[in-house]
Amino acid sequence: MGNDANIDICGDYAVHEDTLENIRTNMVKDQAVNDLAEFFRLFGDATRLKILHALSISEMCVCDISEFLGMSQSAVSHQLKVLRQCRLVKYRREGRNVFYSLDDEHIQQIIYTGLEHMLEKQTGG
Amino acid sequence: MGNDANIDICGDYAVHEDTLENIRTNMVKDQAVNDLAEFFRLFGDATRLKILHALSISEMCVCDISEFLGMSQSAVSHQLKVLRQCRLVKYRREGRNVFYSLDDEHIQQIIYTGLEHMLEKQTGG
DNA sequence: TTGATATATGAACACATGTTCAAATGAATA
DNA sequence: TATTCATTTGAACATGTGTTCATATATCAA
Numbered sequence: 001m002g003n004d005a006n007i008d009i010c011g012d013y014a015v016h017e018d019t020l021e022n023i024r025t026n027m028v029k030d031q032a033v034n035d036l037a038e039f040f041r042l043f044g045d046a047t048r049l050k051i052l053h054a055l056s057i058s059e060m061c062v063c064d065i066s067e068f069l070g071m072s073q074s075a076v077s078h079q080l081k082v083l084r085q086c087r088l089v090k091y092r093r094e095g096r097n098v099f100y101s102l103d104d105e106h107i108q109q110i111i112y113t114g115l116e117h118m119l120e121k122q123t124g125g
Numbered sequence: 126m127g128n129d130a131n132i133d134i135c136g137d138y139a140v141h142e143d144t145l146e147n148i149r150t151n152m153v154k155d156q157a158v159n160d161l162a163e164f165f166r167l168f169g170d171a172t173r174l175k176i177l178h179a180l181s182i183s184e185m186c187v188c189d190i191s192e193f194l195g196m197s198q199s200a201v202s203h204q205l206k207v208l209r210q211c212r213l214v215k216y217r218r219e220g221r222n223v224f225y226s227l228d229d230e231h232i233q234q235i236i237y238t239g240l241e242h243m244l245e246k247q248t249g250g
Numbered sequence: 251t252t253g254a255t256a257t258a259t260g261a262a263c264a265c266a267t268g269t270t271c272a273a274a275t276g277a278a279t280a
Numbered sequence: 281t282a283t284t285c286a287t288t289t290g291a292a293c294a295t296g297t298g299t300t301c302a303t304a305t306a307t308c309a310a
Contacts, residue, residue, distance in 0.1 A: 014255080015192045019183050023193055026182045028240065033178060034171050036239050041169030045268075046162040053158060057151045058144050062287060067140045068148055075269055077288055087246055096277050096286045106242035110235055114161050115153065117231035121212055139285080170298075187257055200299055202258055221256045221307050 042088055043110065047071065048079050051100075055089060056108040059101035167213055168235065172196065173204050176225075180214060181233040184226035 027033075042048055051065055062080065066073035080100060083089045088107055091100045102108060152158075167173055176190055187205065191198040205225060208214040213232055216225045227233060 015189050016186065019185055019189050020193055022183050023179050023185070023189075027175075027179060030175075032240070032243070033175050035243060036236070037169055037171040037174040039239055039243060040165060040174065044162055044166030044169040046159050047268080049162040049165065050152075050155075050158050054148050054152060058147050060144055060148070061141065063285095064140050064144055064148075068145055072270070073287070074271080074289085077286095078268075081288075093277090096284095098287065104242065104245070106238055106245075110238050110242075111161070113231055113235050113238065114164055115157070117229065117235075118157070118160060118164060120229070120231075172298080188255095197300070198257070199259085199301080203298075206258075218307090223257065 039086060039088075042083060042086055043114075045079075047075070048083060049111070051076070051079060051083065052088065052102065052107060053111055055100055055102050056111060059099045061094075061097040061099050063097075065100070164211060164213075167208060167211055168239075170204075172200070173208060174236070176201070176204060176208065177213065177227065177232060178236055180225055180227050181236060184224045186219075186222040186224050188222075190225070 043052065047069065050069060054060060054065065054068060060068070062073050062076055065080075066076045069076065080089065080091075083100075084091065087103050089100050090103050091098050093099075168177065172194065175194060179185060179190065179193060185193070187198050187201055190205075191201045194201065205214065205216075208225075209216065212228050214225050215228050216223050218224075
């Protein structure tokens with residue numbers, strides 16, 4: 001690894017051809033990464049992440065979430081729509097209320113792995 | 126659960142007070158969620174996610190990444206700076222090259238949990 | 251030092267995104 | 281049916297964000 005023997009001058013820069021070959025072989029398909037980025041993007045907004053985290057504790061109706069976040073239920077509903085469409089949350093209607101919950105356990109797992117990472121970075125350096 | 130007994134009409138909407146109390150008790154601190162959203166935001170861009178995924182396979186220098194992505198090294202360098210500042214990646218200098226790698230194993234774990242989720246959603250419904 | 255290679259950075263621009271406001275839909279109640 | 285409550289939706293607006301272009305810094309070679 002790090003061997004200079006495989007450096008090729010083929011473009012404007014000298015690239016490590018063995019490294020690139022390794023990456024190209026083991027990388028998942030481009031489309032999958034694009035979809036995955038779309039998926040992760042949803043965790044990257046504080047409002048949505050709070051919703052997801054709250055739903056990992058208990059299912060909630062829209063006005064509960066709205067009250068909890070201190071935000072308009074319109075804003076909340078817009079975000080829920082996105083989370084719904086990308087299947088991060090599911091919902092059930094009960095009378096006038098619509099109760100939301102996490103779609104599956106991966107969502108919660110991702111959040112907690114992220115929290116773990118941050119905790120380690122804070123304490124352990 | 127779902128008991129109507131704890132519905133309070135205190136604002137414009139009828140909120141489930143027991144639910145909110147549960148959430149407020151078990152929710153992590155607001156600042157932590159904000160930081161976590163900042164953290165996840167970095168996974169939510171295709172360019173950055175490709176970089177992170179590639180680095181989970183092998184360390185790479187900037188021009189390798191640039192070549193692999195088919196993007197300018199300026200664009201790549203800008204993204205690496207962000208990933209560096211948020212400690213998702215670390216780097217070491219070797220002559221004129223700067224080699225980047227993932228900061229710790231959580232990064233890879235998050236990516237693969239996400240891939241798992243997507244795989245299940247595609248096949249299992 | 252001078253020139254070439256590799257990376258980093260600042261400013262500008264185009265585009266994406268979250269919230270607000272107003273209005274519409276759906277369900278329960280009178 | 282008409283009214284109220286809960287939620288959804290569309291359009292507009294302001295803000296954020298990723299890339300490009302030009303330039304600066306850093307390392308090595310001559």
